[in-house]
Amino acid sequence: MEDLTQEKYLAAGIPPQSQSRKPGLEKVMDPQPVFDLKSRKGSGKLAGKVAVVTGGDSGIGKAAAIGFAKEGAHVAIIYYDEHIDAEATKHLIEEQDVRCTLHAGDISDEVFCRKAIEDAIELHGQLDILVNNAAWANRQESILDISAEQLQKTFAINIFSMFYLTKAALPHLKVGSSIINTSSIDAYAGQTGQVDYSTTKGAIVAFTRAMAKELAPDGVRVNGIAPGPIWTPLVASSHSEKEVAEFGKSTPLGRPGQPVDLTGGFVLLASADGAYMTGQFLHINGGAYMSS
Structure with a gap:
């Protein structure tokens, strides 16, 4: 994969697009998200470790999983039903x-979460890193439009799952193990049109610190990591075509982030480089923040 400079990022842009399927699919996004760079070389920081990554089939989870693999970790990917994306990531x-x-x-x-962790332990023999990353969103212009069903689904996927997976993983974790939870800038700055989503991301911050x-x-x-506007399938499936075309342009850097922009953060928090960090969020x- 060719390394992309800031100028190439800005020049590429994102054409108007949207996906009706939720969660979205990476394979139909234009341009494809950047999840790895040729220049990113591993140095064995996670050699022999085993990581479980939710939503690891695409987007941020995919970038984290590949970053861990480059550092020598074995990976178990938990995903919903995006089988083609998942197989492509497994190959990489x-x-x-x-x-x-x-x-x-x-x-x-919760039953599936327990089984997924049990299966990962059976197949890999251990668990050292748990990344709670998967999320779901459905934009509504007003809180009045958010049904009880949508509210419950957003909380069930975005925060309840973190309780389920963490509880299942805890008996297998040991000194030096790491849990990394993906929140969002929306937890801190808020986001119109995504009140339920933003609320779950705030709950993730509190959960992480507790x-x-x-x-x-x-x-x-x-x-945890609190990403800003990152070009992922969730964006393509939860924003309008017009919103997608403007996505990330208002940041001081003038572009949306790519999943690979978060890889270093995940590796830091998973490895001994972050040994004196706990209860922290990387923004x-x-x-x-400077433009919000």
């Missing part, structure tokens, strides 16, 4: 001479 991970397993299902179901305190005596670190948002 296995090119790094590590193992990758796929676990399809609905993370809003779990960091709870697990610190056990030597397990819990941190990777192109300077969006």
Whole structure:
């Protein structure tokens, strides 16, 4: 994959587009998200570790999973039903001479979450890193338009799943293990049209900080990443064509982020480089705070 400079990012732009299918599919996005760079070389920071990544079939989760693989970690990807995207990601991970397993299902179901963790342990023998990343969104112009059904679904996928997966993973974690939760700039700045989504992302911040305190005596670190506007299938499936065409342009850097822009953050929090970090959030948002 060719490395992209800032100038190429800005020149490429994003044409108007939208996807009716939720969650969205990476394979039909134009341009394709950038999830890896040729210049990014691993140095064995996660050699022999095993990571479970939700939503690892595409977008931010895919970038994190490939970043872990480049550092020597084996990966279990939990995803919903985007089988083509998942198989493509598995192939890229296995090119790094590590193992990758796929676990399809609905993370809003606690029974599935327990089974997915159990299957990952059975296939990989251990668990060192849990990335709670998968999310769902459905834009509504007003809170008056958010039905009880949508509210419950957003919370079930975005935050309840983190309780389920963390509870299932805890017996297998040990000193030096890491949990990384994906929140959003929306937790801090808010977002019109996504009140329920923004609220779940705020809950993730509180969950992360509470779990960091709870697990610190056990030597397990819990941190998070709060991305700004990142070009992922979730964007294409939850925004209008006009919104997509303008996506990320208002940031000081003038472009949406790419999933690969978050890879270094995930590796930092998963590895010994972040050994003195817990209860923290990395804000990777192109300077969006300064323009909000």
